Amino acid sequence: MGIVERKEREKEEMRKLILEAAQKLFLETGFEKVSIRNIADAIEYSPATIYLYFKDKNELLYAIHNIGFQKMIEEFHPALSLADPFDRLVEMGRRYFRFAFENPELFDLMFIMNAPMDALACRDDIWDEGRSAFGLLVKCVQDCIDAGVFKYQDAEVAAIMIWSSVHGYTALFLRKRLDMFEESRRKELMEEAFDLFIKTIQKGL
Amino acid sequence: MGIVERKEREKEEMRKLILEAAQKLFLETGFEKVSIRNIADAIEYSPATIYLYFKDKNELLYAIHNIGFQKMIEEFHPALSLADPFDRLVEMGRRYFRFAFENPELFDLMFIMNAPMDALACRDDIWDEGRSAFGLLVKCVQDCIDAGVFKYQDAEVAAIMIWSSVHGYTALFLRKRLDMFEESRRKELMEEAFDLFIKTIQKGL
DNA sequence: TTGTTTACTAAACAGTGTTCATTACATTTG
DNA sequence: CAAATGTAATGAACACTGTTTAGTAAACAA
Incomplete structure (x- = not known):
């Protein structure tokens, strides 16, 4: 049953997706000027999703x-x-x-x-x-x-x-x-x- | 005509009032956690008033x-x-x-x-x-x-x-x-x- | 085909800095 | 003194912010 492992992999990939989008925005625009909504927009997910991967x-x-x-x-x-x-x-x-x-x-x-x-x-x-x-x-x-x-x-x-x-x-x-x-x-x-x-x-x- | 001078004095006093309330709040609570509205509340004026004295x-x-x-x-x-x-x-x-x-x-x-x-x-x-x-x-x-x-x-x-x-x-x-x-x-x-x-x-x- | 778990989101909450039309009052002018 | 002018103060809005929650739709297990 590789399903649970695939899910874990997907979870990890999502984390990475968020992190990379966030990093890109932050380094481009500066940390003070980037909001959770900006990051969510960049990866085309809702802001609430980010809170499923980061507290x-x-x-x-x-x-x-x-x-x-x-x-x-x-x-x-x-x-x-x-x-x-x-x-x-x-x-x-x-x-x-x-x-x-x-x-x-x-x-x-x-x-x-x-x-x-x-x-x-x-x-x-x-x-x-x-x-x-x-x-x-x-x-x-x-x-x-x-x-x-x-x-x-x-x-x-x-x-x-x-x-x-x-x-x-x-x-x-x-x-x-x-x-x-x-x-x-x-x-x-x-x-x-x-x-x-x-x-x-x-x-x- | 001392009116213009009195007005200037009052303006100066208001600035000082804001500044002192702000300083007190800031040093108590930390700069990150104090808002313009908090300061306005402390001196019992509206938030908009502060913008008449500080850009x-x-x-x-x-x-x-x-x-x-x-x-x-x-x-x-x-x-x-x-x-x-x-x-x-x-x-x-x-x-x-x-x-x-x-x-x-x-x-x-x-x-x-x-x-x-x-x-x-x-x-x-x-x-x-x-x-x-x-x-x-x-x-x-x-x-x-x-x-x-x-x-x-x-x-x-x-x-x-x-x-x-x-x-x-x-x-x-x-x-x-x-x-x-x-x-x-x-x-x-x-x-x-x-x-x-x-x-x-x-x-x- | 059920029932359950999971991933996701729309919408709201409570806040932020800031602006602006409007009010209320002090001052000057006729 | 009354009318006109100037100005200090504000209520209400705008466009944001981080964060939470109830609800939906799809994926999985029985």
Whole structure:
């Protein structure tokens, strides 16, 4: 009796259909401006149908947030295979940057917007995606410590410091808090500031 | 003929009435959950009245964002009169932190939310509040350079680096991206990471 | 051919920001 | 003082939003 399996497959496909339409609309138009009705229109189903596959809008956004993490991890992969741990760290920083600039809406969803965290909170679950991505950073920092690149004792604390710094630029940039610098200079300034940070932690402590 | 002046005064008072009710509601309930109708109810006027004093909701949020900056500048004042420029820098960082934790909604509005920047953008104005607050930081960094505390050449680039770092913690924290650490350890970790950053830039380069 | 499960939807609910014609009153003019 | 003008405030609507529910039609099982 393959019926139940076919149904499951169809259910999965429907989820995917919704998710892909939603993602497309979101990345085109921005998350703030897309409604459940828009998504329903795009896939030619009624709005109520979406609620048969996702508890609410937050849960839908959380699912897309997950896709974002998959994509990010993929793009981090080449960096992770660099031999020198410090090179690896710098490259991870650059790729965090690049991911944010090339996928501003996805990045916003993953690291700034409230919706996905609200979804997690209301079924009090933990942010596994964030945890394991952060784990990659901690591991890299630990490798740097072990290799004697810098002399921090606590890899986790150092990782938070580094993440915060790199996240700071991107968050300020994406939420238009660096628009006071003229557009041409903006990205250049950020690059310089990032390089300065790298040089500083390399020689520091 | 003092009539026109009285009218102006009344207009100003009405603006203030709206602004104060709005601020109270926003800080109590969070910006996402307060509607124009809620504000109108609180001051016992019709919703349409608010639009006689503010172009739209973004403009209202921008006005509150301004109040936030006044408050922040006030709270920065004691730090600015410290003799040693590096002490000044560290104290500014700590106060940025503290302001964010004690006024999470206001901070969010000032440095994370889109609304006030959208208000600025659609009357293509520049973010003066941010500019001048950032100016304070640049000045302090320049003083540090002049005093030989660190050897950066470009105070502005160094200031962006420092701002980004401090902003990074707070933004990640406020938007619940540090909730993967248990609550008791969270703030402690941030303090440690901040101290580590301070030590690093002090000795770096 | 029944009975039951499933997938879907139309319609409604309760809210949102915003606009506009109309009212009610303060001010100025004849 | 009465009539004309200006203006502050609003009721009601518009076009949305996320979400729920009762009901339908098709697919499946007996």
